Amino acid sequence: MPRIKVIIPAYNEEHSIANVINDIPKIVDEVIVVNNNSNDETAKNAIKAGATVLTETNKGYGFACLKGLDYIAAHSEKPDIIVFLDGDYSDYPEELSKLVKPIIDDNIDLVIGARTKALREPHSMTPQQVFGNWLATFLMKFMYGARFTDLGPFRAIKYQKLLDLHMEDKTYGWTVEMQLKALKQKLSYIEVPVKYKQRIGVSKVSGTIKGSIFAGLIILGWIFKYSIKK
Template sequence: MPDIKVIIPAMNEGDSIASVIADIPKIVSEIIVVNNGSTDDTVENAQKAGATVLTEDRPGYGYACLKGMDYIDKQSKAPDIVVFIDGDYSDYPEEMDKVVAPILEKDVDFVVGARKKSLREPGSMTPQQVFGNQLATFLMRLFFGAKFTDLGPFRAIKYEKLKELEMEDKTYGWTVEMQLKVLRKKMAYIEVPVRYKRRIGISKVSGTVKGTIFAGIKILGWIFKYSIK
């Protein structure tokens, strides 16, 4: 069996984190929740649900993901695959088998769980999220010939390929940075349609004006940075 580890960045996801952990398939060897400044019971609920809990005090989605990667780097045995998923229960963790399948069966390097409109619960993505995804993926098609349709946070990648990417974004640009570097390094990638539902709680990105603006700036910044290289 392949060794699969899951990284879940989490900030104030106390109401949802246990459900996310409970629905992750048993093929996963370790679930790593990175507490990113929570003031609720995220840590306690994640620990009770059986996850390894790390703490990253510096706020930022990328900081949390990098913390999880650093933890894995220091382990004696490297995993085969790392899966990233959000802690708000908007994704369906039980679909993880489907997300990792192209890596296991077709030797694909990187898989994005694409939130297809037909599979999304109405209202699960805000208008600004939909627009941002459409704009970002359009620009990636325009500049890089990409086939991406989504910047979905539910994604899987071979661990050795993840290391090659040398990820660096600390905040909102994490997902688009990963996809741009996959394109630049000509890694084999594919999208897998996944279901998507209304999240539990308020989004730290699309749920605030500040978060939406900064996420947009970060995403476009990464795209234009790579388009002029």
């Protein structure tokens, strides 16, 4: 089996983080929770559940993901596959096996967990999330010929291919940056339909108008930035 590590950015997810960790398949070599300046028991509960816990005081999804990658880079034994997963229990961690299968069996570089309508629990995605995903993927298809239908955070990628992307976004543009750079570098990719349910707690992004607008502007900024480069 390939070596698989999971990175989970987490901000105030004390009620959900243990559930997420406990449902991750045993094929995973290490679960890394990046405590992103939480002021609750997220870190404590993650440690109890068996995860490696890192601390990133700079708030931002990208900051947390980069912290996890820095930790991995500092160790001599490198993984083959990195899986990104949210800490709010909206995804089904046990479906990780489905995400890594195309990489293992078919040598695919990047796999996105697509939150298809048929598999989504009612009201698990806000109207602004649904519209934002549609708009972003429509623009990516129109401008770059992409086949993406979602910017879902539950995803798997070959470790070396991820390093080659030279990820830099510190906030909510992390997912779209990865997909845009994968297109630019002509990585092979596929979407795998995954189930999705209502998260535990309130979303820090889509749960507020300010968060939704901020995330939307960052995502659109990345898309049009690549249009100019092209």
